[in-house]
Amino acid sequence: MVQVRTFQPDEIAPGARHNAAAQGLAAAMPRLVVSARRIAASVVHGLHGRRRSGTGENFWQFRRFNSGEPGSRIDWRRSARGDNLFVREHEWEAAHTVWLWIDTSSSMAYRSSLAEDSKAERAVIIGLALADLLVRGGERVGILGLGAPTASRRAIEVLAQRLASAPAGSGLPMAHALAPLEEGVLIGDFLAPEDEIAETVRTLSNRGARGHLLSISDPVEETFPFSGRTEFLDPEGAQRITLGRPQDLRAGYAARLQAHREAVDAAAAASLWSSGRHRTDNPATGALLALHAQLGAPVEGARL
Known part of the structure; x- marks a missing residue:
């Protein structure tokens, strides 16, 4: 089956591109922290804690x-x-743990002229803003593979520092089963092979943990607006494709992308996880609100 990939012109070697993506994200982190704080502050007053029944005095x-x-x-x-x-x-008073995973692979570095942020930058903004909202509600938040969860009100700075110092990641997290009362939030472009995405979700949810997938895309990936002779370069490999009339492939591309997205949604639904999508030319606030609403809510293959 053909794998969906984002292509962009670039002359840098694959390994160097991978390192450059990590370095670029680290350099942008101060700006992303400011954006995450601003977005979290804009929605925090309209949200309530994720209340649920359980052991407690109130x-x-x-x-x-x-x-x-x-x-x-x-x-x-x-x-x-x-x-x-x-x-x-x-009201249940025990702190809940939410594990984030933010895709920092090379394909996430893509940003067209139609978007203000790259896919990776937007994923970081949404992830850090969500962490801020959660710790304000008394939860613990961590990043898979990057240390223990934190309940600090400085969660944005703590998690941003961990992300900035980490090497560029792959297209999916290193999966291990989460505890039954934990939740996972995976934010990325999910362009990996469909069977690998399904296996990752199955592993994470194997002990009953709930979770949520948020797919990030650039508007160019949605519309495929290319026409005339165009060279495409796989951002995570060395493959180059030169097309004389890419516009002739637009309908087929759209159909393949839709099929891939349906497979991602099905992988989430099979484990009773929710799934949703966000375009980088849309405000991050809407995705943040939808994602926060799904945390702790009944999930039956729900869409964000």
């Missing part, structure tokens, strides 16, 4: 009594007001 809500539950759980004072039985639930 009242959360009443809910209908379910047949088969112990009768000792019934709140008789509330139930006396009507014809239904109710249970008093408390």
